[in-house]
Amino acid sequence: MEISKDLYEAILNGDAKKAHAATEAALAAGAAPMQLIQESMVPAMDEVGRLFEAEEYFVPELLLAGRAMKSAMELIKPLLSASGQQMRFRIVIGTVKGDLHDIGKNIVASMLEGGGFEVIDLGSDVSPESFVAAVKDRNPQVVCMSALLTVTMPAMKLTLDALETAGVRAQVKVLVGGAPVTQQYAREIGADGYSENASGAVGLVRNLLAAA
């Protein structure tokens, strides 16, 4: 459908205004909100992800595409809520306690959003208690934790312990990442997954949720 193609192109080119306009036009023409997500937005972001993987896109192009998708979602979300629908999967993400670095986490959050997930970004320096509260209150399927310092990595384990103690560990998949974090460390602390880069994180989330 031509209007959906406009939205696809607008997201691919990172043009938020055009994405907004194309969404408005599509909805006015009778397109179903979920159809726009599934047929235009997610495929566009998949292509953006592919171009990024192929080193044809840098992060700015990726984030601009995510911003364009967000501008379209501003129109679509209220319609989904009104019809009792919601995004299929929800992810809580944050940089762990004691760590103020958030660029990597922001990139992952943006890519996950672009991948069609609802992302709740808790920010940086997030305590185990805040992660637990977010899991209880927002009911996500996935929790992503980031750390850039070797001395804040242990907060990942503390957070996992807190989720366990609160009795909510089994209801979420927990992913970890950040410069000093390794696959081995992820295994040692009992995380469900590790990705060494942002684009890998999206694939990892999809695989984990598909297997769940």
Add this chain to the structure above:
Amino acid sequence: MSMTTPVTRSFAAPAISHLDQLRFGISPRPLTCGLGLIIGAGTVFPEVNFTLPPLTIDDATWIDVKAHYEEMAQHILRRATALAVPGIVLEFELLPAMTERPEWGAEITAILKRHLTAVHQKHQLPCALRVTPTDIRDQHKPPLLRTGEPWLRLRRSLELCAEAGADILSIESIGGKEVHDQALMFGDFPGIAFALGILAPRDMAWLWSEIVSICVAHPSVVAGADSACGFANTAMQLAHQKMLPEVLAAVVRAMSAVRSLVAFAQGAVGPSKDCAYEGPIIKAITGCPISMEGKSASCAHFSPVGNIASAMCDLWSNESVQNVRLLSGNAPEAFTELLAYDCRLMNAASAHGGALALRDWMTASDEWLSPQAAVLSPAATLRIAGAIVSEETPYRQTIAAGRAALDIVKEGVAAQKLHLSRKEHQWLDRIASALDELPAEEASLIATLEEQYGGLYDKASYGL
């Protein structure tokens, strides 16, 4: 002995104007500090930087934390004396928890100074301790830079570390980063220019007047310098990961020199921070000695400037290494050896009249393999330094530095020395257009970007 006075200096002309004067080991304004150390007077010294392995820092582990620092200092100085280094600087970069609780940072400072004093007394080793508290002022959104508990703790940390034995105070300040992070990630050049040319210099001027005043109150402490680590090194690392264009990282590096220069305008005397790859530009303009890091800092991060980074250094650093076991020994000791041999080679070259040749080989080996290296050559350094001093305000200086860096990269491409991918070429053109479109006056840029970035920063923190 402190040479620091709280004066505001301006730099109408570079302290170094001739290429042959811009080389490792020599600075027009050598610095005496610590225990008999003179930096920039002909000899390159290792600056060893070290940190903890994965370890939670709290009351329960504090005894283990101290034991690590005792061990690291002992091992580093053992290797330094075994290799007969002519002098050494230890850098203690506080971890956030150690700045949050200033007494902790001071306690580690005292431990390290005790080790340095002992080795100085026993072996007459010239040495100094650089202490770098964490800039923890970004805890609130937007960050409050001049008021509030984080600033008070940071200031207290600086004071206590000065009292506890620091010889050089430094910081990697974050003023402007709240805007720069977002602008960089979106490749938004006006936002980058705003952060680097307007916000960061304003915070630097305020923060460094404070740091210099602390050093004046502690006469044995030198006001070292700052680093654009949170700005240009972020760009460098993201470029390394193919997340940002290298040409953008190269231009950001040159532009970031202006905000780092502000520390010297406020009375800092160096040595500049090791991770401040903009250091050569600072050295060319101020004549103050600089610390640099490159190939021997791969324990901390990768870079495309491993050799060229040492071409103009006065201290040569490893950036940061964890206290973990290697086959040879613990990593801080192993990296002390690496640095010691790097410095030996540079100092032997100087002793045999080969310093310029070695400088040029180190330059040539990297220069045209990356745009980020291209803007770090001695010739590029002088050109960017000249562009900066040709303008009067930090904003205009920042734009001038960006233009100079862009021209250097473009000329390298045109001469077919520097080869860029198609995507990098596109970004080169994009940056050129963005630079051309920047308004001449900073007030105009501030107004233009108010809607986009106004919510990210606290105006009072920047005197706006």
